Amino acid sequence: MKLKPGAKEEYAKRHQALWPEVKALLKARGVSNYSIFYDAETDILFAVQEVEKTISAYNTAHEAILHTWWNYMADIMDVNADNSPVIVNLEQVFHLD
Secondary structure, eight states: OBBOTTOHHHHHHHHHTOOHHHHHHHHHTTEEEEEEEEETTTTEEEEEEEEOTTSOTTOOTTOHHHHHHHHHHGGGBOBOTTSOBOOOOOOOOOOOO
């Protein structure tokens, strides 16, 4: 994901006050240990989350509360036409157990 220049503090502020409905939805979909990292040089955000194998966290795009959250965040992030964040999938090239 990518922030608009100068939006880091506002992004962090909004996530510190994450709506209870969004948090509940993520937890209900098996998401835990969710962290978002920021690269100041590029304004790129990198998210890492653990997801239970039996529950799909990625089938949330139809959830009304996420559309409302996306609309709320659209002014400070690069977004798609539906205001969902532009996401680039990364290829894992190394993992140490």
